[in-house]
Amino acid sequence: MAGCASLQPQTPEQIVEARANQRWQYLIEGDIQKAYDMLTDSYRRVTPYERYRGRMANGGWIKAKAISVACADEVCAVRISLEAKPPLGSRYGGNINTGLDESWVLEEGQWRFKPQL
Secondary structure, three states: OHHHHHHOOOOHHHHHHHHHHHHHHHHHHOOHHHHHOOEOHHHHHHOOHHHHHHHHOOOOEEEEEEEEEEEEOOEEEEEEEEEEOOOOHHHHOOOEEEEEEEEEEEEOOEEEEOOOO
16 A cells, blocks of 8 residues: 555646756756756746856756745745855855745646746
């Protein structure tokens, strides 16, 4: 019976939390292509991969975690806790801890990150 719990359908919040964490893991590992593939089609139509890679490469991210997810209909608001190396090194006292908000939308059956343009 222990395996039955894994058969329960996941809520949108659970799915989006996992996808947001996975996207940040790709960015931390430098796998920009996989992170790009998680973006909405509309964003990818106006932002070529090369431009996105230029913006996102070498971000200095150390760790990131979705700390809250709230969904309504086909849109989810995600709060990310982010730790990064400062761009000018440790001269300012170590790593930077911050939070940021993300929007995720259900697009053709798949939850995708929708960056602000």
